[in-house]
Amino acid sequence: MKHKVILAAALALLFCGGVQAQKRPWLNKSLPISDRVNALLDQMTVEEMIGETVLHSYSVEKDSDFRALVSKNKVGAVLKANGVIQIKSLQDYALAHSRLGIPLMFHEDVIHGYRTVAPIPLAQACSWDTAMVRRTAAVAAREAAASGLSLTYAPMLDVCVDPRWGRVTETSGEDPFLSSAMGEALVKGFQGSSLSLANTVMACSKHFVGYASVTAGHDYLGEEFSQRQLFERYLPSHDAAIRAGVGSVMCSYTMYNGQPVTFSKYIGKDLLRDTLGFKGLYMTDWTTCSNALRQGASPNKRFSATKSLEAGIDMDMASNAYRDNLLALYKEGKVSLGQIRNAAYRCLEAKFKVGLFDNPYLYLDPKREKREILSEQNKQETLEMTVESMLLLKNDNSVLPLADGGTIAVVGPFAEEKDALLGVWRAKGKPEDVTSMAEGMSKVFGKGRVKIASCDYKALTDSVETVVNTAKSADAVIVCIGQNSKNIGEANCVSTLEIEKGQIDMLRRIKALGKTTIVVMFGGRPLITKDVLPECDALLYAWHPGVMGGEAAALLLKGERVPSAKTCQTFPRTVGQVPIYYNTYRPMNYIEYTDVEKGPQFPFGFGLSYNTYEYSDLKLNTGKVKTTDNITVSVKVKNTGKYEGREIVQLYVKHIYDASTVIPKEKELQAFRSIVLKPGEEQEVKFTLTPEAFKVLTENMQWKTEPGLYEVQVGRNSADVMTQRLTLE
Numbered sequence: 001m002k003h004k005v006i007l008a009a010a011l012a013l014l015f016c017g018g019v020q021a022q023k024r025p026w027l028n029k030s031l032p033i034s035d036r037v038n039a040l041l042d043q044m045t046v047e048e049m050i051g052e053t054v055l056h057s058y059s060v061e062k063d064s065d066f067r068a069l070v071s072k073n074k075v076g077a078v079l080k081a082n083g084v085i086q087i088k089s090l091q092d093y094a095l096a097h098s099r100l101g102i103p104l105m106f107h108e109d110v111i112h113g114y115r116t117v118a119p120i121p122l123a124q125a126c127s128w129d130t131a132m133v134r135r136t137a138a139v140a141a142r143e144a145a146a147s148g149l150s151l152t153y154a155p156m157l158d159v160c161v162d163p164r165w166g167r168v169t170e171t172s173g174e175d176p177f178l179s180s181a182m183g184e185a186l187v188k189g190f191q192g193s194s195l196s197l198a199n200t201v202m203a204c205s206k207h208f209v210g211y212a213s214v215t216a217g218h219d220y221l222g223e224e225f226s227q228r229q230l231f232e233r234y235l236p237s238h239d240a241a242i243r244a245g246v247g248s249v250m251c252s253y254t255m256y257n258g259q260p261v262t263f264s265k266y267i268g269k270d271l272l273r274d275t276l277g278f279k280g281l282y283m284t285d286w287t288t289c290s291n292a293l294r295q296g297a298s299p300n301k302r303f304s305a306t307k308s309l310e311a312g313i314d315m316d317m318a319s320n321a322y323r324d325n326l327l328a329l330y331k332e333g334k335v336s337l338g339q340i341r342n343a344a345y346r347c348l349e350a351k352f353k354v355g356l357f358d359n360p361y362l363y364l365d366p367k368r369e370k371r372e373i374l375s376e377q378n379k380q381e382t383l384e385m386t387v388e389s390m391l392l393l394k395n396d397n398s399v400l401p402l403a404d405g406g407t408i409a410v411v412g413p414f415a416e417e418k419d420a421l422l423g424v425w426r427a428k429g430k431p432e433d434v435t436s437m438a439e440g441m442s443k444v445f446g447k448g449r450v451k452i453a454s455c456d457y458k459a460l461t462d463s464v465e466t467v468v469n470t471a472k473s474a475d476a477v478i479v480c481i482g483q484n485s486k487n488i489g490e491a492n493c494v495s496t497l498e499i500e501k502g503q504i505d506m507l508r509r510i511k512a513l514g515k516t517t518i519v520v521m522f523g524g525r526p527l528i529t530k531d532v533l534p535e536c537d538a539l540l541y542a543w544h545p546g547v548m549g550g551e552a553a554a555l556l557l558k559g560e561r562v563p564s565a566k567t568c569q570t571f572p573r574t575v576g577q578v579p580i581y582y583n584t585y586r587p588m589n590y591i592e593y594t595d596v597e598k599g600p601q602f603p604f605g606f607g608l609s610y611n612t613y614e615y616s617d618l619k620l621n622t623g624k625v626k627t628t629d630n631i632t633v634s635v636k637v638k639n640t641g642k643y644e645g646r647e648i649v650q651l652y653v654k655h656i657y658d659a660s661t662v663i664p665k666e667k668e669l670q671a672f673r674s675i676v677l678k679p680g681e682e683q684e685v686k687f688t689l690t691p692e693a694f695k696v697l698t699e700n701m702q703w704k705t706e707p708g709l710y711e712v713q714v715g716r717n718s719a720d721v722m723t724q725r726l727t728l729e
């Protein structure tokens with residue numbers, strides 16, 4: 001009897017499922033997503049379609065307003081709701097109030113970690129380790145997905161040459177080629193092998209495009225940029241993200257050809273859709289539809305909604321221009337049903353892609369959330385990323401790694417600092433999750449060897465006396481200084497790149513004690529080090545390193561890990577040199593400022609190790625090829641140090657001249673390779689360069705590989721290379 005009941009129940013379920021699938025064909029998993037989306041759209045009213053284009057910013061304080069909007073189908077997706085409990089409550093409500101059972105999609109800014117916060121993207125890019133960066137994004141995706149989210153507003157792929165800009169911290173540095181490699185790795189890390197898995201999230205390539213083009217590093221102060229700059233500097237990293245399959249793109253706050261990007265059909269359609277072939281979801285940035293009013297580019301949100309829809313924007317983040325105006329605009333014939341349906345299509349398609357129509361609770365398993373957040377695996381993977389992101393910028397007389405024995409003073413404003421180490425885009429990261437320098441040093445060197453003394457951020461109070469006295473009593477001193485996360489990030493730009501004067505004065509007093517003095521410097525951007533360098537024997541630049549920062553730095557200082565990072569952003573000597581970057585257009589004469597030493601403090605690609613690596617025998621397989629041929633480049637690299645270590649071999653191409661009449665860049669990164677070498681080991685590193693590596697954007701704005709004379713440069717950084725010349729016919 002029992003079996004009969006079960007069978008009947010199973011048949012009933014199958015029947016209902018079948019009926020449901022017939023009544024709601026969009027739930028039929030065997031259909032292609034495009035058919036499912038269209039089947040659903042065919043059932044939807046215009047109001048419901050418009051509701052899908054609304055990206056609502058949630059707050060608990062306005063929960064009832066939110067639910068009222070949901071009950072009227074006026075919300076499609078949500079940002080700033082987090083955690084399984086909160087999101088499940090909102091999803092339950094949405095499904096109960098959606099005539100067609102349409103789930104909400106939940107987004108968030110998970111830029112470099114959700115709760116296990118990793119180093120800032122600018123630091124991660126200094127690893128040049130795309131596999132490691134991909135794994136780190138996968139950690140972020142696992143934690144975000146376990147917390148109810150299915151889309152993150154990352155990677156941020158702006159290319160910045162002005163570290164005064166607060167958002168430099170989220171970029172992968174000044175170079176389009178490296179930023180492209182990082183963009184691909186980050187997209188693949190977030191999105192994994194399938195968007196419909198419960199431990200992956202849809203990525204979002206932002207900010208499309210040219211957001212870094214701001215006047216004097218001043219956020220929101222758009223600086224016009226040419227189509228050449230667009231194609232050479234700003235577009236490649238987004239192109240790479242789109243080729244990697246990124247599911248969404250976010251428009252930028254900046255302007256192009258005089259228009260807010262939000263209104264630019266050239267950017268949103270010609271470029272994004274037609275040139276780059278992007279078919280996914282295109283959303284605004286935070287209230288760009290209403291920002292345009294303040295920018296004087298729009299009289300009202302009706303106008304903004306019309307222009308944004310015409311420019312191909314599918315989803316309106318938090319301005320409510322679409323929500324409050326599209327229906328009237330449609331009824332007045334100002335926008336068409338087709339435009340609305342196209343936008344709603346891509347908003348719904350994203351939900352189908354991440355599996356929400358197959359299971360609206362896919363990302364809402366409280367047990368998985370508890371298991372995933374701050375898991376040991378996530379922390380260990382993040383630790384390795386953090387180790388590979390810290391730059392060794394000075395190590396006189398190989399004072400590092402620190403000798404065994406003796407007492408170590410860990411002092412300064414960042415000795416016990418936790419909050420700043422999270423960086424500014426920390427998602428749900430908490431200061432208590434951070435291993436501080438003091439904790440890391442005690443863990444790695446043993447509490448007995450470590451003496452700790454903190455002081456205030458400006459190093460101007462009596463606490464500095466304690467710092468100096470603690471330093472006096474130790475054999476070696478780790479001075480932890482830098483810039484916190486208050487003047488970095490969105491809308492947080494600086495007019496100088498110096499750290500607090502009090503910190504420098506404190507460092508000088510410590511150095512005068514004659515002890516081994518090592519600086520560990522923290523910051524979300526390249527800072528001026530010219531006053532720090534003379535006052536220390538070694539300098540480890542730790543960036544804003546995330547939750548594992550203190551332990552990673554300690555492992556490096558002890559020699560249990562060997563520094564290998566190379567900077568992805570030029571370090572200026574003074575802020576007056578900014579903008580400063582390696583791949584400038586070639587000047588007619590090389591001149592330097594008359595009032596500062598030549599060149600940057602540290603060039604793009606620079607980073608020291610505890611080893612030295614010898615480069616030799618740079619060879620090309622030919623001296624003359626056709627513009628359509630590949631060439632092979634080989635170089636030998638030998639580890640002449642005492643430790644097993646990783647070296648990042650960099651390959652640049654310089655156009656001595658080519659058949660185009662454009663002025664080429666000084667040089668451009670075209671390949672890189674990480675190799676691990678044991679002490680004394682030598683490896684031959686081979687690169688195959690396609691004609692792509694020699695392309696130039698001609699005066700007709702066409703990418704072409706032209707006949708000409710070129711120089712292949714291979715070395716340890718952009719300023720320290722071996723060269724070989726090559727003719728392309």
Ligand code: GLC
Binds near residue numbers: 153206490
């Ligand atoms: C912000 C940022 C963007 C972020 C969005 C949502 O203003 O420009 O990067 O993803 O709003 O927080």
